[in-house]
Amino acid sequence: MNTVVLLLTRDLRVHDHPALAASCANAERVVPLFVADPALTVPDNRRRFLLESLQDLRDGLRRRGGDLLVRSGDPVAEAVRTAREVGAEGIALTADVSGYAARRQERLARACARERLALKLFPGVTIVPAGEVTPSTGGDHYKVFTPYWRAWQSRRWRGTVATPRKVHLPDGVTGDDPRTVLGDAKSESPHPMSGGESEALRRVRNWRTKAAAYADRHDDLPGDATSRLSPYLHFGCLSPLALATTDGMPEAYLRQLCWRDFYHQLLAAFPKLGTQAFRPGAQEQWHDDPEALQAWQAGETGVPIVDAGMKQLAAEGWMHNRARLVTASYLTKTLGLDWRDGAAWYNRLLIDADVANNYGNWQWVAGTGTDTKPYRRFSPDRQAERFDPDGEYVRRWTGTGGQPARP
Template identity: 60%
Template sequence: MRTVVVLFTRDLRIHDHPALATAAATAAHVVPLFVFDPRLGGRSANRDRFLHASLADLRAALRGRGGDLVLRGGDPVTETIRLAREVDADGVAVSADVSHYARRRERRLRAECERHRIAYRAFPGLTVVDPAAVTPTGGDHYKVFTPYFRAWSAATWRTEFAPPDQIRLPVGIRVGRLPALPAGESPQSAAGGETAGRQRLRQWLTTIDSYGDRHDDLAGDATARISPYLRFGCLSPLSVAVAAGDRDGPFVRQVCWRDFYYQVAYAFPDLATTAYRASAKEEWRYDDTALDAWRAGHTGLPIVDAGMRQLRAEGWMHNRARLITAGYLTKELGLDWRAGLDWFARWLLDGDLPNNAGNWQWVAGTGNDTKPYRRFNPVRQAHRFDPTGDYVRRYLPELAGVAGKAVHEPWTLPEATRRGLDYPPPLSER
């Protein structure tokens, strides 16, 4: 081919990028393109900032190989076709995605390419194993994780792609400028981009041997914290799984959970709005006061409030805290999981549809959990996974003076001590 436009979406990297690597190897000129889609922007200021940093890093990496990142704004299909015609491209490449919106975008792009007689190809890259590549006998997707994990572990994984040595842009193309950082409330967040993501992964891999023992330790914060880089494709999930080693190990199992929900979302595109289990009884109550207290981290249950404060402070939350806070909202307060999903989607740097919706439905008992009525007792969880109370004290300064495990149950403290704390009683006592 003479010229191929590579449309970047949630794959902001040059390492193990099948679409980019293939285009660079087969075409005389490659035009890397990112389109700021107004229908997707403005939902989360901290995610928008992470995106901008990731794009700046991607542009620097492409420039280091003689290319550049072309930036446009508007409808991605319209802008991709406009650019393809401008540079007389004979091919368009994109990484396949699973959401309703992404698949509709891909269908429209394919149709427009056919209309303009431009070759179109969708590549893998957002998961380790393609969503439809591993299926059970007699079904289109796995509904239970454990059998999926066995099939996923035994599957043949594709070979990683090396970054292209050189990117050759057509002469005279207008590349565009990165817009100013978006306005809006934005918590302290991780540095965006492939460079930061790969550095984070390298550092964390030196401690991976202790992951199985420490990943639920709330105060220890021993998780990888690479989920935002996976969400934006700054890291290849395949590269992460390969670098981690043992396919049956506890960390690779977590990578598999990510693929699991992608194949669920691929088969059930309404995962973010509709109960996955048709038999699920959704008898939610609606209480704005309780919901606002949960959002603000003022429920009176320290372990829940610490998790919610961490979310607002960092745009991230420990995996165990996510289970506790989600379980409290749905099983203790009886509030609709969709309200929790929306709040997480607003603040989480790693908030994407398959994982956010899949995990919320799992906790709420409407999703893929084989024990839909399971409950997470927040106090019991606190004593088990934050035994010294250090996690709670880190995010609830008003309880910093409460020593030891008593911090998890401040309502049991002497009345004089309780009066000296600027901390509310549990919602059930108000």
């Protein structure tokens, strides 16, 4: 094959990128293309992170002789139009599982068939692709995490692929500054993480020195001992497989990466995860209390550990994993408010919010999802006693002492 268009989505990296590696190995020329769909609303925190990630990806491609084309419009139409312009014989794409992604893949397949273009889908968003681990008792997905975890561990993973040394563009093709095409974006949160593969790899190097203590410290709220890599996994600045196979990665952290795969296979099987209760017969008798919801969003509930978590979210566009459980449980199990309202607020501010993890976790906490104990509650007082016994996390984020921690 002479020329391939590589349609980039949530795979904004050059390392362990199966679609990029295969395109470079099997085609003489590769045209990396990113298309921002105006039909999708991207909140400011994620839009800024996305722009930084695209710029960093462009730099990585240019160091290898390539470049990044950036467009705004319908991804299918733009990919086909670009293929015509450069005389491409095919389009490569990393497969994804959301309803939007599935529709995009279906439309692209039909368009490629009409245009006589080859279409090849590749793995890379998860460690184990959705649908490759299924229950021995039947069905196309696991509904409970623990048996999935056992099956996931025993599954033979694909090998990581080498980063291409060279990316050859067709003659006359030049890339674009993402901000020139898509416009700039100012983060809603004042202290966000920086986007891009380079920053992701730097954080992985730092994380390796702390990973051994993860099992003992990952719930320590003031210790901030989690990896903070979720935004980079969400945008594909970091390969989940490469991270999982990093030397010294503890089992407790692999379990978290498995949760991510678990929710992706759940979303693939149940596309309405963001709008409908997953658990059959789940009780959804939620209160309507706009004032209580607004107080929760602002971190003004009067419950210190809940308010601290919500203020961290507002400040950083990220929240400690333990605080996510506490704040979500308080909204749904204490206030009795709809998990969809909480998930929507997270979706607005979290840099790492995606449909699978955000809504899957919210349903788990709300008792409408995959938790085998759907009436489970997280007592704010008990959680504070266990994971913030000296009140350091609360003081840091509620303004009663200390300064906001920078990522």
